[in-house]
Amino acid sequence: MNKNELVNLAFKAMENAYVPYSHYRVGACVLCKDGRTFYGANIENASYGLANCAERSAIFSAYSNGVRKEDIEALAIVSEGKTIAAPCGACRQVLCELIGFDTPIYLANREAETTTSIRELLPMAFTNEDL
Numbered sequence: 470m471n472k473n474e475l476v477n478l479a480f481k482a483m484e485n486a487y488v489p490y491s492h493y494r495v496g497a498c499v500l501c502k503d504g505r506t507f508y509g510a511n512i513e514n515a516s517y518g519l520a521n522c523a524e525r526s527a528i529f530s531a532y533s534n535g536v537r538k539e540d541i542e543a544l545a546i547v548s549e550g551k552t553i554a555a556p557c558g559a560c561r562q563v564l565c566e567l568i569g570f571d572t573p574i575y576l577a578n579r580e581a582e583t584t585t586s587i588r589e590l591l592p593m594a595f596t597n598e599d600l
């Protein structure tokens with residue numbers, strides 16, 4: 470599967486966003502090396518701080534199905550906003566532990582896309598090697 474196909478799957482996942490408060494839809498899709506894909510969307514709550522971001526939904530779905538870091542080929546995260554949104558701080562920390570430092574992360578909106586990685590998004594990360 471190429472980058473565009475994975476980004477399109479993330480847009481498909483975005484349709485399932487539950488966003489009655491922010492009205493800001495985000496979608497994500499994890500691609501495994503064996504071709505399996507796992508969707509995620511942002512899921513909000515009346516207790517606002519309990520919102521789960523799309524990228525965490527997707528990576529937790531993958532892990533919940535037995536996927537581990539070394540099985541993951543790439544992650545796409547898309548939003549419907551005017552800008553290309555990058556993961557929030559909480560997601561950077563979670564992804565840092567659950568995908569490879571150099572695993573490609575494709576970020577996109579309807580107009581543009583870019584490629585990044587945890588190495589770029591979270592320099593000087595606190596990891597399990599610090600414990």
Ligand SMILES: O=c1ccn([C@H]2C[C@H](O)[C@@H](CO)O2)c(=O)[nH]1
Pocket residue numbers: 488491493495510511512513520521522523524554555556557560
């Ligand atoms: O990278 C991001 C940034 C924000 N959100 C969600 C959280 C909330 O539902 C909405 C507005 O912050 O967007 C994500 O899913 N991923």
Ligand SMILES: [Zn+2]
Pocket residue numbers: 522523525556557558559560561
């Ligand atoms: Zn987040």
